[in-house]
Structures are given as C-alpha cells and as structure tokens.
Amino acid sequence: MHSNAYSLEEVMDNSYDSIFVTDAEGNILMANPTAERLLNLSINQMVGKNIQELVEEGYWDKSIALEAIEKRTTVTGTIKTRDGVNLMCTSRPLFDRLGNITMVISNSRDQDTLVKLAQTLDKERELVQRYKEEVRYLREQGVRNKHLVAESTAMKNIVLEANWVGPTESSVLLYGESGTGKEILAKYIYSISRRAKEAFITVNCSAIPENLIEAELFGYEKGSFTGADAKGKPGLFELADRGTIFLDEIGEMPLVLQAKLLRVLENGDVRRIGGITSRKIDFRLICATNRDLEKMVENKTFREDLFYRINVVPLHLAPLRDRPEDIMTISHMFLKELNKKYGYDKVFSTETLNGFLNYSWPGNVRELRNLIERLVITTRGRVIDYQVEDMSNRPGNRAAGQDHEENGTFRIQVNSKAPLRKIMSQVEQEYIKNILRECHGCVSEAARILGIDRSAIYRKVQVAHLREREKS
Structure with a gap:
C-alpha cells in the first residue's frame, strides 16, 4: 500500500497538468504542485476546502468539478483563475457498484499553452503539406518534362x-x-x-x-x-x-x-x-x-x-517544321522561361513569329531555344523584332521562294504525270499548312478562313504527315 501510495504521489507531483481530487460533495481530497502553481494557492489551503468556497472567494469563476457531480458525467470546459489565467479543465466522476459518486478527478491545463500547441501543430501540418506539394511539383517539373508540348x-x-x-x-x-x-x-x-x-x-x-x-x-x-x-x-x-x-x-x-x-x-x-x-x-x-x-x-x-x-x-x-501549332506554344514557353531567368519582360513581334513559322528548323526544338535565348540577350528594347529576311538568310529556310511569297501566294512542286486526285490532295494539304503559318498556328482562325471544322484541319495535317513518313 505504502509503495503504491508513494508511486501515485510521484505521478501527481510530476504531472504537467493540474490534478486535484474531490469527494461527491466537492470537498478537495488531494492536489498536486501544478494545481498549486496555476491557482496561486497552496495545497494546504486547498485540501479540506469545498470547491464552492474557493469559487465564492474568487479563486475560480466557476467549477467544472461541481458541474460533473451535478450531471453525473465527464464535463470539459474553460475556467478563469483569480490571476486571469484561462484553464481548460476536464472533470470525471468515479462511481461505486451502487452507482454512487465516490470521487471526481479533475485535470486542468493552461488554455493559452493549448492554443499555442494547436497553432504550432497546424503550422507543422501546413509545412508538411507544403513540402509534400513542393516535392510532387519538383518531381513533376524535373521529370515530367516542362518542354513536352502537345498542341499539334x-x-x-x-x-x-x-x-x-x-x-x-x-x-x-x-x-x-x-x-x-x-x-x-x-x-x-x-x-x-x-x-x-x-x-x-x-x-x-x-x-x-x-x-x-x-x-x-x-x-x-x-x-x-x-x-x-x-x-x-x-x-x-x-x-x-x-x-x-x-x-x-x-x-x-x-x-x-x-x-x-x-x-x-x-x-x-x-x-x-x-x-x-x-x-x-x-x-x-x-x-x-x-x-x-x-x-x-x-x-x-x-x-x-x-x-x-x-x-x-x-x-x-515529327520534326518541328511539321508541327506549326507547337512552334508558337514552344516559342512563348521558352520566352517566358528566359524572361524569368534573366529578369526581362520581352515580347515577340508579329514579324518574328511569322519568321518562326516560315523557317524549317533543321535543328528543331534545340535550335529554336538557342535562337530565342540569343534574341532575348541581344535585343535592346522590349520587343524582339527578328525580321523574316533574317530567317531567310538562315540555312534550311523553306520560305525563301520555295512555298511562300510575300504577295500572299504560294507554290509547290508536283509530279506532272501524277493522277489529278493526288495533285489536288497535295495542293490542299500545302494550302492548309500555308494558312496555318499565316495564322501563327491558330487552328481556330485557320478553320474560319478555310471554312472547315478544326477537326478536319487536324485530320488533314495528320494524313499529310503520315504520307511524308511513308515516303521517307
């Protein structure tokens, strides 16, 4: 018995929570040092007194323990001490075999400490969630290819x-x-x-x-x-x-x-x-x-x-020259990336974008990015104005008198002995590509000019690509 009592006393003395025990009438039977500290009242002054007396003397504004005795169930609530400290208190009644209350055990803790703890936990949860989102984002950006463009x-x-x-x-x-x-x-x-x-x-x-x-x-x-x-x-x-x-x-x-x-x-x-x-x-x-x-x-x-x-x-x-819809998207993507890298806010002129569409890009996406980075660095003003003539002087340009001219016409080379149906199909495909270039890859605008559905443009361009692949 003495050993158990000593162990119980040790537990109470070292508890971070305020603990005190009352009988069925609310008389305090025992309390621990934390209760003494929080109430600014010695254990000798508490033990033997009724809780109601302490409430009337202003040590508490109310008693959760008395409420638990009255309701015959566990009650949790907030009380305020004479020193203005808010305590979160839980009082639990214990019953004998006949259902009579034998004692009430009350635990209290500084509510401000609980609030700070809850806020700290919330911040930690937010931080963990943010880290998870950042890891997922970085993983997707690093591996899931920020340059994988699929407009075409x-x-x-x-x-x-x-x-x-x-x-x-x-x-x-x-x-x-x-x-x-x-x-x-x-x-x-x-x-x-x-x-x-x-x-x-x-x-x-x-x-x-x-x-x-x-x-x-x-x-x-x-x-x-x-x-x-x-x-x-x-x-x-x-x-x-x-x-x-x-x-x-x-x-x-x-x-x-x-x-x-x-x-x-x-x-x-x-x-x-x-x-x-x-x-x-x-x-x-x-x-x-x-x-x-x-x-x-x-x-x-x-x-x-x-x-x-x-x-x-x-x-x-497919090579970039066969994906006019992708050229515009990739160009703007690279420009945004490079603006951020160098702290600029540069934009393309319409002539520059037209030049991009009319160039054959033998180096494909890699060449496009290198050119845009050079233009971002060397252009003095905000507008990147890289003229079509400049593109014409680059090797591999398909606009230099081959299939597109400044007067709005275009020409293609056809087999003079090919069937008429094949010739007409070839002209149709080249004309659609030409309109797409003039519309800067905007399929909706090209569909309006051609008077056909967007789906028809996608289908016809894809058919042309497949035929070119078969030839190669």
Whole structure:
C-alpha cells in the first residue's frame, strides 16, 4: 500500500497538468504542485476546502468539478483563475457498484499553452503539406518534362501512345531528328512508369569515345586496364538496376558492344571488364535514334537481332517544321522561361513569329531555344523584332521562294504525270499548312478562313504527315 501510495504521489507531483481530487460533495481530497502553481494557492489551503468556497472567494469563476457531480458525467470546459489565467479543465466522476459518486478527478491545463500547441501543430501540418506539394511539383517539373508540348495532332498522338506504353515494361524506341525532344519524351515515359521512384540513367552513345563506352556501360574491376580506377567502377547498367536506362543515339553504338548489349537484354546479366562473375540486374530500356535503323540493318551496320529486341514499341517524333501549332506554344514557353531567368519582360513581334513559322528548323526544338535565348540577350528594347529576311538568310529556310511569297501566294512542286486526285490532295494539304503559318498556328482562325471544322484541319495535317513518313 505504502509503495503504491508513494508511486501515485510521484505521478501527481510530476504531472504537467493540474490534478486535484474531490469527494461527491466537492470537498478537495488531494492536489498536486501544478494545481498549486496555476491557482496561486497552496495545497494546504486547498485540501479540506469545498470547491464552492474557493469559487465564492474568487479563486475560480466557476467549477467544472461541481458541474460533473451535478450531471453525473465527464464535463470539459474553460475556467478563469483569480490571476486571469484561462484553464481548460476536464472533470470525471468515479462511481461505486451502487452507482454512487465516490470521487471526481479533475485535470486542468493552461488554455493559452493549448492554443499555442494547436497553432504550432497546424503550422507543422501546413509545412508538411507544403513540402509534400513542393516535392510532387519538383518531381513533376524535373521529370515530367516542362518542354513536352502537345498542341499539334502529331504530338497529341505521341503523348497518347506514351501514356499507353509508359506503365508497361516494354522496350521503347524513339525515332526523330536531332533536337525533336526524344530525351524529354523518354523522361515523360519514365515518369508515368512503375519505376518512376527509381533511377533514370541517360547515356548518349555518340558522346562517349568508342574505347571508353564499354567501361562506362558495363563497368570494370580494379586493375582491368591502364588508367582505370584502382577500386574498380560499376557500369551505368548497374546504376540503373530497378530503374530505367535511356540509350540515346543507339545507332552510334559499335557492333561489338551491340552484341554485348543483346546478351544483357536477353538474360539480365552484366559482367564488368576484367570480372569473372556476372551481376543480375533488372531495368527498363528506352532507346532513341535519329538514324534509319532498318537501313542500317540492311547495310549490316546494326545487328538485326538487337533491332528487333529494342524496337518493341516504336514512337516517331515529327520534326518541328511539321508541327506549326507547337512552334508558337514552344516559342512563348521558352520566352517566358528566359524572361524569368534573366529578369526581362520581352515580347515577340508579329514579324518574328511569322519568321518562326516560315523557317524549317533543321535543328528543331534545340535550335529554336538557342535562337530565342540569343534574341532575348541581344535585343535592346522590349520587343524582339527578328525580321523574316533574317530567317531567310538562315540555312534550311523553306520560305525563301520555295512555298511562300510575300504577295500572299504560294507554290509547290508536283509530279506532272501524277493522277489529278493526288495533285489536288497535295495542293490542299500545302494550302492548309500555308494558312496555318499565316495564322501563327491558330487552328481556330485557320478553320474560319478555310471554312472547315478544326477537326478536319487536324485530320488533314495528320494524313499529310503520315504520307511524308511513308515516303521517307
């Protein structure tokens, strides 16, 4: 008994809350030092007194304990002490077997402390939520491709295909001219895959010297060759374990390495240079090329078995010149980004945008961004006025007397012996492209001028693109 009483006394003395106990009439039986401090009343002055007396003497404005005795249930409320301290108090009655109240236990805590604690918790919750949103935003921005623009039908179809193949484990081969955004699309596919939380390793097969690419891809053991790291080094395939590896410009990979890559794809084993054991790895493969791999297979410069292994899902990115709707959106996107980067507020003139639409962009999106950055930096005024004549002097311009003239007419070259239906279809497609350029890529405005639906424009432009792809 004495041991238990001593333990109870220790608990009460060290409680952060104010604790006091009364009988069924409200007479105080015991109290702890916190109650003494909060009420500015000694324990000797409290014990033996009735709560109602203390209320009448002004130590409290009211009693939650008496209310609990009256209602015969637990009551929580706020009381104010003589010193103006607000206390949050909870009083709970205890009953014997006959249902009579034996005692009431009351716990109190400074309400200001509770309010501050609640405010602190709310701030912490808001902070955690903000961090979560920032992490999600940064992840989406960093991986989900801030430059993946899909205003044109061609790009919308590509995104639809990417959304379909992204969550699968299939190998993807991206075709497209240099600068069309193959790496951006690869990152988008990765971001919606089941491996999005794992590594994304990018390898530019054309940027690594041929004598080093094997060591970079597959790693090496210590002492494997002169100049090697004394500790050895894991290859990029090992680093991509459980994640995704993106082999850009895979058409530049030497034939010897193609054979080794094929073995990795078939059995999932990687052996470092100079090693005697293999490591099992699991990765998803995405490849890209600006070359015609099928012709390379015919010319024996690319392995046929590897081609079929990586060409499971081919996606073809159209060049920028075939996506006039995207040119405007991408241009404004780059301008906004560069304005923010350099602290400017520059805008394009109409002539500049017309020049962008009439240029063929052999370097595609990469060339467009480089030009816009140069214009943002070198233009002295607010308006970027890059004349059409300036674009005409750049190599690859399709507006320099080929299919568009300043008098509003346009001309195309046709096969003099082609069927009339084919000639008319070709003229129609070129005319639609011409109107789109004049409307700065605005499909709604082009549809109004042509007197056809927007959907018809999208369909006809897409058909033209498919036919051009078949020719190539």
